[in-house]
Amino acid sequence: MKLTRRWLVLGTLLSTAFVGLLVLLVGQFVDFQTPSVDLKPFVSTEPAGETSSLPLRKFEWQARTPHPLDLKYPYPYPFLINHPDKCESPGGAPFLLMLVMTRPQDVAVRQAIRETWGNETLVPGVIIRCLFVLGLPPPLFAKELHTLLEEEDREHGDLLQVGFLDTYHNLTLKVLMGLEWMAQYCPTAHYVLKVDADVFLNPSFLVWQVLQPNGPPRPDFITGYIYRNSGPLRNPAYKWYMPPEVYLPDKYPPYCAGPGYVLSGPLALRVLAVAQTLKVIYLEDVFVGLCLQQLGVKPTPSPPQVFQMFPLQYEHCAFHRLALVHKFQPQELLQIWPDFQRVNMTCPTA
Template sequence: MRRQLILKVLLGSAFMVVLLVDQQQNSSIPSMAPWPSSQKTPTEDPLSLSSRKFEWWVQTPHPLDLRYPYPYPFLINHPDKCEGPRGAPFLLMLVMTRPQDVVVRQAIRQTWGNETLVPGVVICRLFVLGLPQPLFAQELQTLLEEEDREYGDLLQVGFLDTYRNLTLKVLTGLEWMAQYCHTAHYVLKVDTDVFLNPSFLVQQVLQPNRPLQPNFITGHIYRNPVPLRTQGHKWYMPPELYSQNKYPAYCGGPGYVMSSSLALRILTVAKRLKAIYLEDVFVGLCLKQLGLKPTPAPPNTFLMFRKKYDLCAFRRLVLVHHFQPQELLQIWPDFLTANTTC
């Protein structure tokens, strides 16, 4: 049965990609919410609602407009995740993932997502995801629930999982932290297509032995970037959603880390600002509202571009973008020898 489910997921992946591309290109498609605004809580199973193609989409002024704040439910949840015998987490990893990325999540568990990589430091990991696309939704949901029973590390939230809903993923992940893991010292938002070096991040950037930094956020900092106004571009920003000529400084989306106290303040501000679909830019807008700027990381340690693997060079990095799961599995055994080789 499991093999049949996996086969269906793989066969459906191509159709999911086509559907997602069509959603991104069709300006008449509305923003995606799980049920109508007049219905504050679902009266039936949210997954059955999600399987009704387009029925539960809500018309909004613009297809890139997001519904936030909104009571999106946690459909797969682990409220006790941060209450283990090891004590409060020093670092909470919120890994942004798609429902169909079963193989990707497994590769991350076996590499940089291993919660025991940094001796003496408590790390908790959660994969944050939304609802599957309508095609094969029930089969994929069954597979997700089976995966979560085995690993206990999925956090599924009740909105459609699309690139344009990434801001909702990040904000609801922070809401989970505020509700169930407020004792964590730092929160890492990270994508799945990266190489991550948790030891360097913890020991050299966050430094467990120094006092907590209440207004701390760092990553690769973009300073005064210009909004892209070309329709059809992946990062197109319509003037009606953001009219200014420059974005405030922000940390690049593949991975950034912040203190939990700042995460709570960002959540408070986010409820008052108009959410935009570029999540890293939106976090920058929240920082600006708070009168804060990102803290520079050690130079050239958060790389937003592809870099060829080199054992000793990667030992001195936090993050490298554009790494696929098969590459991680290939280099990881070698990378673990860095402390004895370099």
Template sequence: MKLIKCDLMLGALLCTASGGLLMLLLASWTAPTSLRLPSPRIFSKTFEWQAQTPHLLNLTDPYPYPFLINHPDKCEGSRDAPFLLMLVMTRPQDVVVRQAIRQTWGNETLVPGVVIRRLFVLGLPQPLFAQELQTLLEEEDREYGDLLQAGFLDTYHNLTLKVLMGLEWMGQSCPTAHYVLKVDTDVFLNPSFLVQQVLQPNRPPQPNFITGHIYRNPVPLRTQGHKWYVPLELYSHDKYPDYCGGPGYVMSSSLALRILTVAQRFKAMYVEDVFVGLCLKQLGVKPTPAPPNTFLMSRRKYNHCAFHQLVLVHHFQSQELLQIWPKFLTSSSACPSV
């Protein structure tokens, strides 16, 4: 009921003025890439709002940004260290999406005998309705205790910062986790296959391990206005190093900490998965191939037996997840090789 109440309140806020919605949409395109805040009392002073996005070369490392909603004891309280830490990248307004994930693949108890911990990583709401939405976020976190909010503006161009802040939290509060999964919200995820077939909890953690859908010899996009446009001044080479697709990739915690360290040596790129690939190149680490065709970056129609042999499928929305998940949980016995 609390979730429904929050969603209705959020809907009411966003419907108070169509002009306000337009402003919010425009703001998401032109938002500044970062917002430094001196203390967790984020609404004690007026937002410093600019109409233009700072230049890409002005992106900074994550360390100046405080954790405003935090759970430093998230990985404590179990007999064993977490085997898998899920860092789910989410936006402040995605209340219903987070609830759908909690009820489906984000359930921490899905894999018997394996300790999984989940956190939704997010930044600050856009200035329009920011205080009201922040209140809803704090209420949501009081109920579920799984939000990790950092003090920079939540925009697409800040996704790299969001990932690095998640890794920083892991280093501070969950360093004993064996593996860390970075995952977006618009996916279908099969934690059982990921844990049992890819990570294999009965074998020692691999120190330089990262896997997902590997893009090999990818070419930078130079078309201005494209979502993934990268100018020559930001990256001058003709090809990127190999990297794992951003919708979801998993790595050993030791490698995650090394990525976090090397990330401070050069300017962040807002194409987050490419930036992680650049860090891997600096470390001399190449992605490990996953079982073939198990991390799917394109949409696939649901098939219960096929999906039991997958880790991840991109472009799944929350309502679809809620519809297919009961079938997915009960269908494995009907599949010949599951």
């Protein structure tokens, strides 16, 4: 089976990758002391529309300055695996476009999502489209994973690979390129969901209780778990370290937490436009908050506690009253999903 073959190949990769992973970990440890890496744009000799077959060797790695957390944007990062017709449908524009942030090696994670909350047919009567956004793998695994990704995309047709190295510090680029794809190929989507792969998502609750398809248009709408009055962490030991030379103020504007937030299509286009004019920072949720501040838009509070940023123990009725729960692994999703889908249970009204 194709899935078994993928697992065998991935198992071989993981079993032989110890030295490479050490190199990557050391690279993360010294990331703030050394220049970052990025991709030069390239001049393609391939015919237009055939970028999905471009070999990765056409990219050259280069060190860059002045700061490892200073991202290059706007920048002509190419779509290497693309589905420009993903949003074309006889039923009209998608009500919800889900952009799921994953790493190239997350084959099993993506499959678990497809079998659970990423199923585009879960909400009857509403058009949903789902794309998995990913960058390039570390050079150590590039050839093997490139082959696996091409096979995975032939089978499912839902990958969007962009031409920059897939790292935590490039997450803002991943989100912005997802919005660039939306602007180019799906500009009439009513709502756009940016969501991480390590969550439980309840699409029905999100659509009917949060987004409300039968309600009036909300062009300036964005919601999720809202952080207010938070500020940058100045200690380099922290994962979310923010040096003053990258972001000087001592407060962040209000912003929706990165594991999952949803915004109206018109606002997504405006955020993308203003992002071209601002200094990009690597904390993507904070950066979206900065874009909102520039636009004079404030996040809209969601129904209370429906976006959960901390792990919760699964309970059927409780989870049916939630939109999103952070920190769910693929095996947990697959384990709870059959029970979550049961319709013959009576839950007390809230």
